[in-house]
Amino acid sequence: MVVHQEEVEIRTRGRGAVELTDEVRRIVRGARVETGLVHVFCRHTSASLLITENADPAVREDLETFLSDLVPDGDRRFVHVAEGPDDMPAHVRMALLGPSATIPVHQGRLALGTWQGIFLYEHRTAGHLRSVLVTVSGAAASTGRRSG
Amino acid sequence: MVVHQEEVEIRTRGRGAVELTDEVRRIVRGARVETGLVHVFCRHTSASLLITENADPAVREDLETFLSDLVPDGDRRFVHVAEGPDDMPAHVRMALLGPSATIPVHQGRLALGTWQGIFLYEHRTAGHLRSVLVTVSGAAASTGRRSG
Amino acid sequence: MVVHQEEVEIRTRGRGAVELTDEVRRIVRGARVETGLVHVFCRHTSASLLITENADPAVREDLETFLSDLVPDGDRRFVHVAEGPDDMPAHVRMALLGPSATIPVHQGRLALGTWQGIFLYEHRTAGHLRSVLVTVSGAAASTGRRSG
Numbered sequence: 179m180v181v182h183q184e185e186v187e188i189r190t191r192g193r194g195a196v197e198l199t200d201e202v203r204r205i206v207r208g209a210r211v212e213t214g215l216v217h218v219f220c221r222h223t224s225a226s227l228l229i230t231e232n233a234d235p236a237v238r239e240d241l242e243t244f245l246s247d248l249v250p251d252g253d254r255r256f257v258h259v260a261e262g263p264d265d266m267p268a269h270v271r272m273a274l275l276g277p278s279a280t281i282p283v284h285q286g287r288l289a290l291g292t293w294q295g296i297f298l299y300e301h302r303t304a305g306h307l308r309s310v311l312v313t314v315s316g317a318a319a320s321t322g323r324r325s326g
Numbered sequence: 327m328v329v330h331q332e333e334v335e336i337r338t339r340g341r342g343a344v345e346l347t348d349e350v351r352r353i354v355r356g357a358r359v360e361t362g363l364v365h366v367f368c369r370h371t372s373a374s375l376l377i378t379e380n381a382d383p384a385v386r387e388d389l390e391t392f393l394s395d396l397v398p399d400g401d402r403r404f405v406h407v408a409e410g411p412d413d414m415p416a417h418v419r420m421a422l423l424g425p426s427a428t429i430p431v432h433q434g435r436l437a438l439g440t441w442q443g444i445f446l447y448e449h450r451t452a453g454h455l456r457s458v459l460v461t462v463s464g465a466a467a468s469t470g471r472r473s474g
Numbered sequence: 475m476v477v478h479q480e481e482v483e484i485r486t487r488g489r490g491a492v493e494l495t496d497e498v499r500r501i502v503r504g505a506r507v508e509t510g511l512v513h514v515f516c517r518h519t520s521a522s523l524l525i526t527e528n529a530d531p532a533v534r535e536d537l538e539t540f541l542s543d544l545v546p547d548g549d550r551r552f553v554h555v556a557e558g559p560d561d562m563p564a565h566v567r568m569a570l571l572g573p574s575a576t577i578p579v580h581q582g583r584l585a586l587g588t589w590q591g592i593f594l595y596e597h598r599t600a601g602h603l604r605s606v607l608v609t610v611s612g613a614a615a616s617t618g619r620r621s622g
Contacts, residue, residue, distance in 0.1 A: 179327045179329075179475045179613075181475075181509045181510055181612050181613045183509050183578065183580060213329045213331050213461075214329055214461070214463065215365055215461055215463070217511055217576055217578065219576070219577065219578050219585070220587075221585070221586065221587030221588075221590065222587050222589070222590070223525075223526055223527040223533075223587070223589045223590055228421060229371075229424075229425050230371055230417060230420070230421055231371040231417055234406055234408075236405045236406040237371075237406050237414065237417050239405060239406075240403070240404045240405055240406050240414045240417070240418070241417065241418060241421055243403050243404070244397065244403070244404075244418050247403070248396075248544075249540065255536070255539050255540070255543070256536045256539070256540075257532045257535060257536055258530055258532040258533050258535075258536050260530075266533065266536045269526060269527055269533050269536070269537065270536070270537060270540050272526065273524060273526055273537055273571060274422060274570060274571075275421060275422070276424065276525075276572065277525050277575075277590070278575070278576055278577075279425075279426070280365055280367070280426055280428060280576060281367065281426075282331065282365065282367050282459045282461050284331060284459065289367070289369070289459055290369065291368075291369030291370050291371070291457065292369075293370070293371045294369065294370070294371055294425070309587065311578045311580065311585055313509075313510070313511055313578050315463070315510065315511070315611070315612065316329050316463065317327075317329045327475045327477075361477045361479050361609075362477055362609070362611065363513055363609055363611070376569060377519075377572075377573050378519055378565060378568065378569055379519040379565055382554055382556075384553045384554040385519075385554050385562065385565050387553060387554075388551070388552045388553055388554050388562045388565070388566070389565065389566060389569055391551050391552070392545065392551070392552075392566050395551070396544075422570060423569060423570070424572065427573075427574070428513055428515070428574055428576060429515065429574075430479065430513065430515050430607045430609050432479060432607065437515070437517070437607055438517065439516075439517030439518050439519070439605065440517075441518070441519045442517065442518070442519055442573070463611070464477050464611065465475075465477045
């Protein structure tokens with residue numbers, strides 16, 4: 179059994195999704211786990227970890243349209259506005275989308291579906307430095323076998 | 327420690343929830359894990375993995391009513407419409423409900439609550455062949471003990 | 475490798491978030507896992523497990539405002555009303571927020587971000603006794619080292 183943990187820091191440029199798939203794939207490969215799981219955790223309350231379609235960028239644009247209409251900035255219902263009109267909407271978005279994703283590792287590789295990508299979703303309108311903790315665990319690849 | 331991984335293929339018949347609880351229970355039993363976790367992952371961007379009430383089918387019907395009003399098919403706000411009016415709504419639903427569930431394994435059994443069931447939720451209006459990857463990991467059941 | 479599992483029972487006082495962070499931290503410390511994951515699972519279909527901001531209580535109040543407007547009690551669209559006007563809305567909220575959270579364990583400690591807390595979110599208007607199953611797994615702390 180292997181447990182491998184690595185932190186990834188991402189500098190966001192304001193609201194929107196930043197793809198992490200290649201970074202997670204690289205960490206999985208380095209962990210030399212043959213069969214197991216990779217857990218990707220965003221250590222913030224105003225950014226999410228999301229799995230979604232990664233082929234057509236319009237999917238993320240439409241998702242942003244949907245979310246910004248569902249949880250409008252500057253909503254007068256909100257009391258928690260200390261950091262601005264996007265403060266509480268960012269917390270609501272994070273509650274809805276969640277802070278983490280767990281993906282299987284199969285034959286030493288990240289077992290995403292064909293169209294799935296892993297994204298950090300920045301919910302604040304300003305850019306932030308975000309910390310993502312990646313944990314790979316499972317049965318070790320036998321030595322002599324090339325995985326990934 | 328044991329890691330056991332198995333793929334389940336599900337042919338959906340269009341939008342709605344298909345129960346997988348018995349299938350996951352069977353895989354947990356076969357894995358001979360005494361204490362641990364089972365992770366169930368849907369490898370698609372327009373179907374979700376969901377835990378919800380499994381006693382009254384009206385719960386899934388009401389959930390569908392809620393979702394189809396929240397994310398209407400043919401919404402004119404959406405740009406990503408290549409595959410039809412249910413294409414982008416399926417991606418939004420998947421972002422909201424997520425692609426996976428993780429459930430404890432306790433004394434060799436799936437430790438769901440009394441009313442909880444595991445469902446694949448097809449978000450497209452047409453049926454699809456869906457791939458679900460199930461990973462059971464944890465401390466092995468001692469030999470001589472019958473689990474599940 | 476270590477797998478440690480513990481049940482926590484919580485008596486809720488009606489709708490709202492009850493913080494479990496200290497309880498989960500205590501269980502992680504007791505498990506003596508150096509590097510790994512902790513999984514927190516709510517065994518019910520009308521209460522959720524949620525990670526959100528834990529510094530300003532107004533965040534949870536605003537989240538409740540948002541959810542009760544999004545999924546109103548007594549909504550006439552719903553058929554599943556056997557247990558009252560908050561019955562089906564509780565199932566919808568649980569589908570949106572999910573039943574579990576998984577958090578990394580790093581250097582023997584719960585690796586939450588600075589502002590993140592772990593909450594059981596009771597969705598019913600009446601209080602209930604809720605069962606939460608906590609599973610810690612990962613590489614064991616070496617003896618002689620004090621973790622947490």
